[in-house]
Amino acid sequence: MKANHFVTILSTCIFLFTACQQPAEQPPAATTEPGVAPAPAKPDMAQIKSEIQAAENAWAAALNARDLNALMALYTDDAVSMADKAPMLVGKAAIQTAQEAEFKTMTAGKTFAFEAMDVYGDGDVVTETGKSIYKDAAGKVTGTGKYMAVWQKRDGKYLCLREIYNSDAK
Numbered sequence: 001m002k003a004n005h006f007v008t009i010l011s012t013c014i015f016l017f018t019a020c021q022q023p024a025e026q027p028p029a030a031t032t033e034p035g036v037a038p039a040p041a042k043p044d045m046a047q048i049k050s051e052i053q054a055a056e057n058a059w060a061a062a063l064n065a066r067d068l069n070a071l072m073a074l075y076t077d078d079a080v081s082m083a084d085k086a087p088m089l090v091g092k093a094a095i096q097t098a099q100e101a102e103f104k105t106m107t108a109g110k111t112f113a114f115e116a117m118d119v120y121g122d123g124d125v126v127t128e129t130g131k132s133i134y135k136d137a138a139g140k141v142t143g144t145g146k147y148m149a150v151w152q153k154r155d156g157k158y159l160c161l162r163e164i165y166n167s168d169a170k
């Protein structure tokens with residue numbers, strides 16, 4: 001009988017001990033209103049800037065090679081281009097027509113380079129500001145400029161949706 005009493009007391013003590021323990025700390029629950037989705041994670045702007053710079057490098061390579069197909073692959077079908085001292089071009093077809101004409105008149109050996117200076121946005125649509133450098137066949141800088149481009153990620157790749165650019169005064 002003493003053994004039964006001892007087992008009962010021991011069982012009760014173990015039960016009380018475990019019942020009084022604090023639960024393991026849980027991270028605080030998201031404090032969003034019911035029906036409101038939590039805020040999305042912030043995009044990695046350094047990574048996005050790297051992707052945009054790669055697109056600008058491809059852009060320069062296409063211009064330098066006078067490769068119309070490679071250049072046009074960097075635009076969305078509904079792109080808009082606003083060049084210095086030229087009418088607005090709406091749509092990829094209009095941009096392509098203007099670019100074909102420009103390639104025909106472009107000085108042999110002229111090259112382009114672009115530098116993404118700043119990129120901001122939400123990840124899928126970003127705005128870039130940058131500078132451009134133009135060189136002659138000997139590699140001498142013949143001009144500089146600036147631009148702003150709006151890029152949209154489509155099928156995992158940033159494409160130019162809007163662009164505006166102009167040359168700096170000499």
